[in-house]
Amino acid sequence: MPKFNEEEILRRLKLLSQLKPTPEATEHATERARQTLTDKQKRRESSNARIWRAIIKSPITKLAAAAVIIMAIGLFLVHQGPSEPVETTKAAKVAKSPAEMMTAISLTIAYRRGGLEAVEQQCEKAIEMFGPRPKSISVRELLEDFNSENSERTKL
Amino acid sequence: MRNRQRKLLELLDKSGASLHALLTRLTLRRDIAEELMQELFIKLSNSKGLQKSANPIAYARRAAINLAFDWRRSRKRNPVELDVIGEPASKELSPLAKLIQKEDLEEILNAIGRLNGASREVLVMRYIQEQSNDYIAEQLGKTAHQVRALCHKALMHLRDALDAGESLSFEKEIDDAKI
Secondary structure, X not given: OOOOOHHHHHHHHHHHHHOOOOHHHHHHHHHHHHHHHHHHHHHHHHHHHHHHHHHHHOXXXXXXXHHHHHXXXXXXXXXXXXXXXXXXXXXXXXXXXXXXXXXXXXXXXXXXXXXXXXXXXXXXXXXXXXXXXXXXXXXXXXXXXXXHHXXXXXXX | OHHHHHHHHHHHHHHHHHHHHHHHHHHXXXXXXXXHHHHHHHHHHHOOHHHHOXXXXXXXXXXXXXXXXXXXXXXXXXXXXXXXXXXXXXXXXXXXXXXXXXXXXXXXXXXXXXXXXXXXXXXXXXXXXXXXXXXXXXXXXOOHHHHHHHHHHHHHHHHHHHHHHHHHHHHHHHHHHHO
């Protein structure tokens, strides 16, 4: 026959339920737990800060940072450098002066490269290089201009 | 991280007193209850389960119950008890009667510790914390009717555990006498 009947069990459980810690003990325990939690958080934060400080102070990190900065500057320069229009560069390589740009060979090259449109562009470029011209010009001025060009050619 | 800390402090404000009372009842030691209270909140601060839990109070209570019974299990003997709490009903009792009463309480707590998790939690909530069936049902996600059935079953298990403990201690006494 079981020794423990339900009444006895309930009596003991009732006794247990009547046990109460003093308010001071509860206050003390709660405050200690709060303090532990706060200290733990502070420790964690200071440990994170220490890790960051160690990372920042490390020579490897400095080297890596310098490498990254150099690479970034290099990439920036590569992408931001003066982009040369292909058409004009090619034209300049082929013909340096407006007169050369308008030769048959130069115009043929331009036609092969981009058809009539390229020929047209090359003509416009040559006109631009000539610069503004007066609406009327006297024969004397024309001859002087021609003579000066001829003398430059003979020098070259 | 700060959010978790804030939640824990809120939990401490809201349920700190009841958790401490629970730990005191389950350990019968004021000093141990205070230590376990600290341990409980450190565990909760490291636990991911609390964040995921839909009911942090229930989670904390379950953790407290487990912690207290783990302590009881790990304690093989208790030769010196410096900070035993005074029982309210024992003011007029003789020292011998107090000792017997303390033994009774230790015996029933050890038996509760041998029960499975669900029975143990229901018993603690219903009979040690004296919470209503409706409240327990809400906390455990069951109906009040199911809680009543669980309590009845848990009491039966407790009686079996007490009887088993009694026979075990009797066998131990016989072995000691033989030696």
